[in-house]
Amino acid sequence: MSQQGIRHRMPGADAPRGRTPDGSVVLVTGAAGVIGGVVVPYLAGSGLRVVAVDRSPFSSPKAELVLVGDVRDRAFVAQSLRPFGRPVDAVVHLAAIAAPGQVPEDETLAQNVQGAYLVLDGAGRAGVRCAVAASSVAAYGYAWAGRDLSPPYVPVDEAQPSVAIDSYGLSKTMTEQVGAFATRRWGMPTILLRFPFVGDGDRLAAHLDRIRRDVAANRRELWAWLDTRDAARAVHAALTSGLTGHHVFNIAAPDTSTAVPTAELLARFHPDTRLRAPLDGFDSPLDSSAARRLLGFETRHGWRDGAGND
Template sequence: MTGQHDTAPTARTVLVTGAAGGLGTAVTAHLAATGWTVVGADAQPVPYRAHLAATAQGDLCDPAAVRAAFDTALERTPPDGLLDVVHLAAIPAPGIVDEYETLRINTMSAYTVFQEAGRRTTHRIVGASSAAAIGLAWADRDQAPRYLPIDENHPDLTVDSYGLSKQLSEQAAAFTTRRWGTTTVMLRFPFIGEGPRLEARLAEVADDPAANRRELWAWLHTKDAAEAVRAALTAPLTGHHVVNAAAPDTSAQLPTGDLLLAHYPETAILAGIGRHGSLFDSTRAQRLLDFTPSHGWRTPEPSGPGAPSAPGRRRP
């Protein structure tokens, strides 16, 4: 967790899109508990929650609906207060709607929300991007990363509309910063879960690690994802930033070195990877946001002399 920016400033309001979803529920509750006045917006009705100051419903690709959501949020923002935006609304995976709708909804909702935020001189925008923005997770073919662990500068390999929608959403955020001067942070999340959802994913990966190879066995606890959003809102930043936010380990029981030898034997390794170390580099999150995940799923392994270590791998 972060240690330097633990609460919101006085009179700070946040508009959270996608508030009816699982991550939206966790984020709105966490932000309310740490000092924000929270307004939830979604295309679906937002269930009543005591921590929400107000809600708005409408198509977030529709400028009129987005303007109405901002009006609702600004009504709850004092004249000397700040308004932030957290954009979580999206089609969360391929196959829910056709690929054209996936691209349209994800890209246009991000663009529409971000531009209205810029026009309203919003203090900061935090958006949910995806580890799939690299292009591996939902590709119709096996591809090897250019190097591991993957950082935010890894080349774009996207050949699927979902990955493309996240790349374009990141570009929309960068455009918003250039156009309006608004600080934007796009968080590249992997699979997010807790409770039964996380338990089901861990069981799937344990049963068939190969099936999760394109996601690189990455994961993040829901509570850590909510904390990453809060950290992105409060970190002392300006400009536009894309930031990986993944757990420091994998969702696999097998050591990471074994996974690499089985599935990515030719990929260059640029930095040391621990026995169960993540294949996503989240050091930018630590450096810029002062964010480190604090929720895990493993039984701690022994440390000190004789403790197991990751197999050695070659460097480029």
């Protein structure tokens, strides 16, 4: 492990808990993933010193330090939280099995929850000032249920209870609970971000094309989406928000991933769902207003360039 730019005093040492000022050291797990690969250079470009972690060798030119190891390894996590001899200022925990079906269901649950526990509880124990972690709209329970379930109301806000019957959705609800636990136990602010499908470039184009060809295929995900660059901006907004306590936020684009009007989609695929607020045009069925209000987060990237979906 190389230690570049060692400093005896971290810039974030005197900052209020929950706020990560320029020059702070931020540990990013899952740094080679879809979101992590964009988060690392974005945070580095925003004036933060990034320690990038993933379980397989990877390149991360904008990171100050790259560490390779498994977040289920307690000793490795402890080492990663003190890469320069003292605790990092903040943690961004993105490492996880990213979708169901990659490993057996019990392993999805075990890996995601154990990794979250070791990183978030370890961060609190070490005295890290705040932690941000990736959750998923799968925590609501619709996306990977294996059968059609509908939200009781839309727009879906964070108060809506989980009805998860799949191990991935359950792993995300438990990851959120681990965050709340770390806040109660150590007083460390934790912010969990519920992401929908995240992508840009070819990944996003392929996703939009699938939905264009079969709009029903995305009904359980409520046609929610987010540009990867906006996901990175949401992480930065959470790190610099100054919020204390534990929080869970929906982070989704304000529109859907289809050119079919939202009212038509809901009438066709979720006819028993109650409409609590108007959803005009292509408005997303996910309510991200809490993130706008408390994090100051607004998306900047859209896909609607005249290419519609059937």
